[in-house]
Amino acid sequence: MFTAFRWLLRLVVATVLLAVAGLALGYYFASRSLPDYNAGYALAGLGGEVEIVRDTADVPHIFAASDRDAFFALGFAHAQDRLWQMTLMRRTVQGRLSELFGERTLAVDEMMRRLDLYGIATRSAGAQDAETLEALNAYSDGVNAWIGIVNAQAMGRGAPEFFLFSNEIAYWQPADSIALMKLMALQVSGHLEREVLTARVSLLSQDWVRDLLPLVPGEGTAALPPFAGLFPAAPRSFAALDIAPADPLSPFRRAAFAGASNAWAAAPSRSAAGAALLANDPHLPFSAPTVWYLAHLGLSTGGVIGGTIPGIPAILTGRNQTLGWGITSAYLDDQDILIEELNPGDPERYRTAEGWKPFVTRKAIIEVKDAAPVTVTLRWTDNGPVLPATHYDLGSVTPKGYVAALAWTALDPADRSIGAAIGMMRAQTVEAALAAGEDYVAPAQNVVIAGPDGIAMTMIGKMPKRDPRHQSQGRMPAPGWIAENRWQGYFPYAENPRFVNPAGGIVGNTNNKTVDRPFPRHVSQYWGDSQRVQRWTRLMQEREVHSRESFIAAQLDTTSPAARTLLPLVAANLWFTGEAATEGTPERMRQRALDLLAKWDGEMSEHLPEPLIYAAWMRALQFRLIRDELGPLAEEFTHLEPLFVERVFRDVEGAGRWCDVLRSAPVETCDEIARMALDDALVELSARFGPNVESWRWGEAHQATHDHSVLGRLPVLNWFVNIRQPTSGGDNTLLRGRTAGTEPEPYLNVHGAGYRGVYDFADPDSSVFILSTGQSGHPLSRHYDDLSELWRRGEYIPMSLDPELARAAATGITLLTPQP
Template sequence: MAKTTPAETGGGTGPERRPGSRRRRFVVAAVLVLLALNVLAAGGVLWLRTSVPTVAGTVDGLAGLTKPASVTRDSRGVLYITAESPEDASFALGFAHAQDRLWQMEMTRRIGSGRLAEVVGEAGLPVDRMLRTLGLYRLAEANLDRLSPAARAHVEAYAAGVNGYLDTRSGALPPEFVLLGHSPEPWRPADTLVWGRLMSLQLAGNWFGEILRARMLKAGLTRADLDILWAERPQPPRAGADAASPAVDPDGAFALLDAGRLDRIAAALPEVLAPRLASNVWILDGSRTPTGKPVLAGDPHLGFTDPGLWSLARIEAPGYRRVGAFVPGVPFLLLGHNGRIAWSMTTTTSDTQDLFVEKLDPDDPGRYLTPDGSAAFATRTETLRAGDRTLELTVRATRHGPVVSDVMESAADAAAAGTVLALASPVLMADDDTAEALFRMGEATGADDFVAALRGFHAPQQNVAFADVDGRLGIVSAGRVPVRVGDGFLPSQGWTGTQDWRGWLPFEALPKLRDPASGAIVNANNRVWPSEQDRFFGREPDAPYRADRIAERLADADGSVEAMAALQRDTRSGYARDLVPVLLPLVAGRAPDKATRAALTLLRLWDGDMAAGRPEPVIFAAWTAALHERLLADDLGGLLRGYHRIRAATLLRILLHEPGWCDDRRTATIENCADIVAGSLSEAMAAMTRRFGEDVAKWRWGDAHQAVFEHRIWSRLPVIGGFLQRRAVTGGGDYTVSRGSWTWGDSERPVFPHNHGASYRAVYDLADLERSRFAAALGASGNLFSPYFGSWQGDWTAGRSFTIPADPDDDTARLSLRP
């Protein structure tokens, strides 16, 4: 009989037992750690949920509030504010905005003031350097002193409301603050005004284009090439290569710029200032509506962000009503109605910014040359902070504006180059009165008052459309437009004076239209000025596809609110209807596989509708993206991504009139357009079949094309960021009324991320403004723990809209504010 060991009987503590014991102890310890982490996580989540503000009850002792006011949130989180004075209403709006969008407001003022790095660290320094150089916050502070007493009272009351919330809040700050270990400072009135300066730069970003075009010329392209790359609509080649060049040739300035230096300047341009240009607006007068009164429809197009830009609210005080889209941080109504008049805006796409190449004084590079001799730079010192680091930034300015090239090079580097670049822009004028104009637009009781208010709307230039309850309507391209020699398409000479601005175009000379005989006004960023005035307004109006489609639909529309809301959802692409018939003959007999033949059959029968449930938009988008790459990559190289947008007129002009562009200069073979078009189709089909399968009829545009809302923090987090990033299946394309602009070249889902479009839609019924309809992306709150975090998204994604009537559909979330 064999002897039994302690290990076999389960007794004893010999060495044979230790490995299992260690494993058990490790498992037990791991389980305990996981349980502890879960408990901590659960506790952390519970604590973070205390960041959701109290929206019912009473808050007493609010400094700056003169009489009681109330903030009610309806079932969607739309704000209903009532107060006994307009100023107290703005106080309540500031309080509510701070409750819903504190992190968004903090980021906006930090970016605008050039203090982002104090929150996010070194990564924020490039933004801070540029914003301090531009001096937006200093300009905002100067604007405060220019406001009328009435407008200033609203700005100050709003700031008091924000601070009233900061002083009385309890619990955790919103999660973004917690993650970064940051607490907000009190709100200042200038924090409100800097938003307008920042948005103005984003809506008038021509200087980005000037640098890109200068880099293209340095890379070997010609002026005639730029004519094609920025073609407005398909047309034959112009007679003479320089027919569209400015009257004064800027080659004297261009010759002084080094390609590498231009590259470095381009790399230093912050993404937060990149152009974001688009929107739709149209109006029908009473002769074309069922009610006999105008209907106005508007949907501004901007880059999609999380939180969204807009806050929807209805504000009531004696003699004061504001209903529509506000921006967190600002008390003035941006888009909406005041009970008497409704308005919306589109970007004019005019050129109101110029980069001036300034020659340095060869005898003293600390000075620069002017037509009157050598001049000293205006200088100031800015102190930047990032964590424990403190940096001193010397900001220089010339007679044209701030020296933006100093952001990426030292004064010694600039002296070696012999030049600097200065930016001239109406946005950078100290006497800008746009904030005052926004206030006065809200005060207007009719069309004449409204137009008078627009005289002070200085920057950015916008097409401001309006209609009033008396049946009047109009549109004014309001804003400061420089009178210049040439068109500002490329950097200008700063030292000769020949390309200096000669002042501003008079308000009376700006494009405008009042009460047209046709009974309709339409603008979708298309040209609003005669071609002979290009030297004033620039060369970059959008292709007229959206405007044409709106006019086409309005021709037989019944003019009802419902019909106008349906038109805002239209996804028919005139661009596709123009381009597909050009592409198909070039691939005749070049469809070797079943999937490609099926795709071409679908396109032949397609009406251009880029609805989310259709397969044809997938084929069209993939084909045009591949074609764009093949046509331009050999000419633009690394600059193609900066050019990025697939421009309808450029592709059509090349295929119809400029076959030389179809040859790929990187190959020994001379390709024709049929070769390039067929090759791009093969490339597109291969990529899409890998992604969506061989059965082309089952492809869906909504699987490839989804709205992606970028959050400055959550979208950058590994693993968890993908779960927190908000997306929505959408239709449309770059040239559809329901704007679905997308980027390509991203290997992650979706294939064609929809990143620019209508984040807000509204239709205003001037017969009864209570019947006006609204929709906005995402939700009322930016706090991911709030019940209002995604409260609008379902309606926005489905194309539905809702009213904001006098009384909310739910008044249980009612907060009383008391002095």
């Protein structure tokens, strides 16, 4: 017996030692890819000496003698910190994920090949001007220089993730950067799915489209009126304030996550310090690392600093010494589904206004890990690529004998958007920045600008020109053979909405409706926000002058206008329900929840139970309202539609009929449905968080999910690579934290501001910014998540262009010299 025990003990000890040795060996190889920021390299392709000064947050400050060398160094720094992220995004847009992940990503690859974004990007490279092409080539050389160092010095393949895959890392090409711009356009596009959803609801009832998918009312908000016109008795002078500091691998997003952001600017007349102010926080799906990367480039036109996306050689949101710019999704209707009729006698031909025409057809072979290659037949019509019936359920609105094709601005082979982005960061005046946007194609953005000659907001991106007789006005799929349904080119850039130096001294956007123009100059009939703009307007107009601090406060504001509007409507006849119910009964829990909500001001604070009760109640309420009418289609409405619920409870145009359950004999009232929905929500929350209502916390359910797209799904490893934090905010707050909307954890915060920046041109170096994770994509780096807690707490780091400050705070200086 003792001998058996001794051998068992030896076996356990040996197993533990082997596990420890394996972990140590794994750590050794993984840590080999951690870059040494104090190393020096002699590299081919450089014209002179370059310094990359890393500050305490790992932000690279790049100082070079020429712009070409500066772009080279940016590519080098991006590759040092985010090589895996860059190559994964490139594989995504190329339709080559299945070479790594097998059949899991085959559908994504097939769709990317059909869109042919990478092929279009390759053709677009020839359309770039000489200055842009030089920047693209220099950037590619910088990326490839780091790949060469990794290979020559056996530096752990460049990132730990590469150890899971034996595939070779291809060198970077200029077309790769252009393709990533197109991938960004894909990730923020939502009109395709919206067209299909509108058509599906319309097939059930046209009246339901008006209620469930209403057009945003009002004239639109962009420039605000003069403060004096709103508050005639307000004082006219102020002392200057003291200025101090689905599958994560799929790029196809649901319309609810199609893109969002906040950006606003104040003219000197509305600034306490007498110079322009600007704030921006672009919203994208959360990931670890975040898609954003902070950088400072010293260019011949001066320093520029802000948010980049690794793989793209441009500061996409940031500032230079005199000018700041921020971006939001414009929600331009830049996609149309055209239904193409197949020739019954020859399905390789489709109908056009001029007769039958053959598809443009070619084959594509997709290599699949651990499986046979798959050959896909790609077809294009005059309107665009033919899409499969499974994509966003297109088959549900495509008749037999027809196929769906996509018209989309991002498919333009002469796209010069990347050159426009580079031109924007070189601009020194508002006028120059506005001019730089002319070449921009996609994704359509609202650019808010603040500079020495004032403030402005303009939409950049090509606006499709539709015929006034278009049968669906772009809201639903339309017959592709009818000439009036086809695009007729693009409107000139001058037609894009533009607001320059408005009398009110404030411009901004929260993805809200900006203009109320008749079709076809309407920009869009679907906007990303009807709620946040209400809060933004109030915050901007409740004080005559603003400061960096007031802009930060607005950026971090967690008050929900939707909650403030809907709760008094929905709970109007539920607040007081008579005698106190017996403790432990559903009625008593309902009373406690209503008591809490009656005293709540709509602040979506992570520390409170009320936001959780509100969110669960509205979710259950909307589902009860629509599930009997829509059936399985109700599952497509995963997020609260505030305008719909408001229409129902105000009975706008008879919308109160949604409260009646069609399949029951009694006629249910809205009060009854509201009460039942609250009970549903409380049962759900009790099962998740226990029976004590007062102990529930919004932050426990509303955790920001910065998950690693590959390692984050592996047991044990996910504890180390995923960044989870309780957060405030919600779907309709300026501090936006878009919820998942689907089980098993519908309240997780999955989409929000990965970057925040506030720029004060009274003292530009007092400007600040922050990322939601860290600069490095390496899980073993201390910079993998070192900014995440600051981000969660609403703190920022300095945004200085001063070379001496950068060097004084340097934690590493990489010296790049030309190879002899």
